[in-house]
Amino acid sequence: MKQLKSHKTFEGKTEFWSHESAATKTEMKFSTFIPNSEVKGCLIWLSGLTCTEENFITKAGAQKFLAEKNLMVIAPDTSPRGLNLHGEHDSYDFGSGAGFYLNATTPGYADHYKMDDYIVNDLYNVITNEFKVKNVSIFGHSMGGHGALVLGLRNPDKFKAVSAFSPIVHPSVSPWGMKAFNGYLGNDKSAWSAYDATELLMSGKKHPAKILVHQGLQDEFFAKELLTEHLREAAQKAGQEFEINLCEGYDHSYYFISTFMEVHVAHHAKYLN
Template sequence: MTAQVLKTHRMFGGVVQFWEHESLETKTKMKFSTFIPDGVVRGCVIWLSGLTCTEENFTTKAGAQKYFSKHQLMVICPDTSPRGLDLPHEHEGWDFGSGASFYLDATTPGYKDHYRMESYITKEIVGMLQSQFKVPPNRISIMGHSMGGHGAIVLSLRHPELFQSVSAFSPVSHPTKCPWGEKAFTGYLGNDRENWKNFDATELVSNGKKHLHKILIDQGLQDEFLEKQLLVSDLDSACHAHHQGIETNYHKGYDHSYYFIATFIESHINFHAKALHAL
């Protein structure tokens, strides 16, 4: 369905806009934000946010629009889950349900009818980018932070034909082995742990899934979630073992916040611009 604009703000020679539409996949209203530079748009990067975020965080805090404008790229930031529902346990914690979709299509009762975020991103958002926003075919890349870094990498490995390049800040890299992932996958996918592996970046790479482009990751070494939740080195090792290109940059002193993202966002946008403009 065509999205309606709620708010527009001029910024860096383009416009930040907040949108709402009736989603066919989630069967709810969904919100997202965009930055669209003036003139010809040569491609789009999809940004997937982390736990507790909405469509707003990246747009207000990442300091990214200057670089999207420079490269004539738009960015679209979907919300992190459907809203306005009242499913079992949906609003009990910040790491499951509302604000915590993990970007997969759920199969459990209740959730399977609405938490269809993989289809929402790969079909509905990708479709809208071409139909409503006139992004040229194949000129789409994807990136994200934390749970959204997991989403970006997993979606790019499961749908490599859709995304020219993929990058992540502080991604949840081996969710079948961390508390956030175990809780979310149990709630959205049930108890079949073998099936969970289809939604885990480290397991996908270990099982031969590939993206043609190397994966770019930036990770702070002061990140309080690195050791127990993110497990970035597991993905790094799997990529090296299975010849998936990866560049992982560790940064001393940096944490899990948007202060970290803002510091290194320019290099990620340059990375995607190079891939998108090379077509």
């Protein structure tokens, strides 16, 4: 790992890193906050479309709450970089900045867009081997909320808690998800359900911890892309413990995320401590 920047923050350190990824076969970047105390656990934050490793760590206001709970956070970039695959840079919702936290199977993308493996293996190993932290949980926003729900449901042995802000909960039937799944997984829809939180719950996948979700009701993507009620219905049928908070007046931005960040950090602390 190579440290790129370091800033003292709430007596701890906010830092930026790069490393070579076995999963993506590219250099990947991530940011961290590590408190000035014995670290009890690590939260993985997965960001949304167009984001990098910098958005969360500079906008969410999480460091104060993490320091109070003796927790660190690690926030990776949202896709591989430095490639020139067909169609990779044509739009904001597919390709660079839009990895959707899955393992692609289509030509070209299958060689590098392995964000599932990157989070679950490469980044997880960085946390446990380099930072020597054993208790790990996962949360995220929008596309990253989708990733947190899916990777949490698929790997309950690795992630002790799961939460999300404004997640894409049923990507198999939302425009963002359908575009991404077609591009990364092909048109065989039977392969899509493995990366769809609603479909995973309906197939019997569950997480032992309560899943926490906050969703703004003034979110411009609420009705068309995010489909929050699909998650509620699937969780109820599956017997998954959950809490979905619909927040009047809030939008899709980091102003919304920062408002409820303390609640999410406290939720994870219950399971990590």
